[in-house]
Amino acid sequence: MRITCPNCQKAYNLPDSKLPAGKKVTFPCPACRAPIKLDLRPKTPGDKISTLFQIRRKKPPAKLDPVTPYSKTQPSGMALKYGLLRAIGELPIMPQVALKAQEVLANPDSSMRELVRIIEIDPAITVKVLKLANSAYYGLSGKVSSVQHAGTLLGYEVLGEIITVAAISEIMDKTLKGYGLDSGKLWYHSLAVAFGSKNIARKKYIELETDGFTAGLLHDIGKVILDQHVHDRKNSFEILMRDSQETFLSAEKKILGFDHADIASEFCRKWNFPEVQTQAIKYHHYPSRSQDNELAYILHVADVIAMGSDLGTEFDDMLYQMDNGAIDLLGLDEIKVSNIMAEVVQSVERITNKV
Ligand SMILES: [Fe+2]
Ligand SMILES: [Fe+2]
Known part of the structure; x- marks a missing residue:
């Protein structure tokens, strides 16, 4: 689908396979950051048919094995999770x-x-x-x-x-084959979320500033923990995301039985990180499920800001949506968010000696 930013008029080609058919999505323009809204809901019976047609017409590329995405031979769910937790000392x-x-x-x-x-x-x-x-x-x-x-x-x-x-850069600065992330990509994203969280916390929950920074650095450590397992099931991920229009996050849940936020939280608890951080990391994609953990909202908004400032981790980022109540709870508005975004980008550039 070809879309044009209503603000700067820049045009982009988005692969249909990455768009959630039948939903409304909003994402920031990579060039000017203005929100681009897409309404992919069918408007007429004709649209409905064409949406179905688009989904059906996609065939598995030759290199993929068209099998069910759920492998019976590889562990998943509790077996995989507890296996990982048991091996924590060896990892x-x-x-x-x-x-x-x-x-x-x-x-x-x-x-x-x-x-x-x-x-x-x-x-x-x-x-x-x-x-x-x-x-x-x-x-x-x-x-x-x-x-x-x-x-x-x-x-x-x-x-x-x-x-x-x-210390944390040692782990987060790696290439992640399963997630398709080159060396440095996850690290820059983690720094952006750390700076964003610190900035947001300073405005309303000053006592969470340090926790926000550390949790921001670690929020996606689950991707490091799961990378090999995602890579081993790459075929299943590609099939599920292509055929069911799933985000990477929900594909993790369906194929592995839990997502990177779940496992990150469990590991951080074993490593004795404060509970406020482990809970916030667990719910950083769905803060409203956290029973009012303000740090989860802070991480979530900082994560979305990082994605909007080109310091995200994948194209799929565009499909994650900001939790409805997060902006109000944190006392933010459009201007504040755009100021935080500018400061985050500058901080990442300065700490990585890009300026
Ligand atoms: Fe995440
Ligand atoms: Fe993230």
């Missing part, structure tokens, strides 16, 4: 330094010295911490050469944030 997912930093930062009596000691023994993380401290975002451009010095100049809180970023 080299979360670096020890990230867990130790989390422990120290959660203790109100901990000191700068303890924080510095965590990373001093890990040269790779130390290099990353110094690179981040010297980035345009933290503003010490080339002035610091030791973690202790960075801590003195930036303070305990900021140093804790930098250590969290450095």
